Amino acid sequence: LEAATLELYRLVMAAGQHIIDNNLFPRFGIPDFIVPLIKRAWDAEPPALNHGRFDLGFDGVHPPKMFEYNCDTPTAMLETAVVQWEWMEAVFPKADQFNSLHDKLLAKWQDIGPYLKSRGIHFTHMNDHAGEDTITVSYLRDLAEQAGINSTAIFTKDIGWNATTHRFVDLDSQPIDVLFHLYPWEWLVNEEFGPRIVDSYDAMDWIEPAWKMMLSN
Numbered sequence: 001l002e003a004a005t006l007e008l009y010r011l012v013m014a015a016g017q018h019i020i021d022n023n024l025f026p027r028f029g030i031p032d033f034i035v036p037l038i039k040r041a042w043d044a045e046p047p048a049l050n051h052g053r054f055d056l057g058f059d060g061v062h063p064p065k066m067f068e069y070n071c072d073t074p075t076a077m078l079e080t081a082v083v084q085w086e087w088m089e090a091v092f093p094k095a096d097q098f099n100s101l102h103d104k105l106l107a108k109w110q111d112i113g114p115y116l117k118s119r120g121i122h123f124t125h126m127n128d129h130a131g132e133d134t135i136t137v138s139y140l141r142d143l144a145e146q147a148g149i150n151s152t153a154i155f156t157k158d159i160g161w162n163a164t165t166h167r168f169v170d171l172d173s174q175p176i177d178v179l180f181h182l183y184p185w186e187w188l189v190n191e192e193f194g195p196r197i198v199d200s201y202d203a204m205d206w207i208e209p210a211w212k213m214m215l216s217n
Contacts, residue, residue, distance in 0.1 A: 002098075004064040005054050012069055016042065016214045028217040034189050034210060037201055041209035047112035048208050049140075051077075051105065072208055072216035073182050075132050078139040081105065105140070109147035117205050118177035120150040122170060125182040127155050137182050144180075156183045159193075166199045178205040185213035 019025065020042060025035050052071030058064040081102035088097050113119065123141050125133040141151040152170065159176070160169045167175040181188065188194060 001056065001058065001064060004056065008054060008066055008069070012071075012215050016211065019214050025214075028214065029186075030213060030217070031189050031194070033195055033198055034185075034213070037198065038210045038213060041206075042211040046209050047115045047205055049105065049108050049112070050208070051108070070216060072212040073184050075136045075182075077101070077105070077136050082139070102143075106143050106146055109144045109149060113147055113149050116149070116178050117203070119148070120152065121178040121180055121207070122152045122154050122176045123180045123182075124154050124156045124159060126157075133182050137180075140180065156181070161193055161196055166196075167203060168193075168196070168200055176204060178207065180207045184216065185210060186217060189213075 019028070020039060025032075025038075030038070051074060052069060053074035053076065054066060055068040055070070056064040056066055080099065085097065085099065085102070088095060121141075121144055123137050123144075125137045128134065137153070141153065144151050154170050158171055160171075160173070161167075162169050162173070162175070165175065168179070169175055188197065
């Protein structure tokens, strides 16, 4: 599974470069205004978790097959990193598991923290009835705070726009310097405020970066 995941990641990154080299953005329904920012993020590699979730089909015999690569808004973080570890310790206390997601996510927050535009991050998502997004974002907020980064929660619908400063703002009218969004780029760019991303881009860090839109599409 690890070998298959590494190879799949190599292939999807090559696919991203192919999209850029051949200007295939229209085939993915990506608006023209965001394309320059996708290219900038691809080349500049701004601070990011660069986390994702491969959904694989595997019968234990034949090579795994990819159903989906959710590299922009992966959920099931808490279940993978914490819940199954607790289950294993309760049911198989002498066993170990091939899973270091929790430690790697924490290490990544610690790694990118000094490079962010602010030591405070706004975390946004939809107010989903199932609670899956809330649980995922709450877990990632907790990891960020363990890494010494302050966090603020805000629903995506509550993010505002200051037309004077050309900045996205929170409910206290404070500018958002770093935004972690469990809200797909495909949706962000098609919202009414989508084109404002261009105006505020240089003043913000987006986690995850815009190039993720190519691979999650």
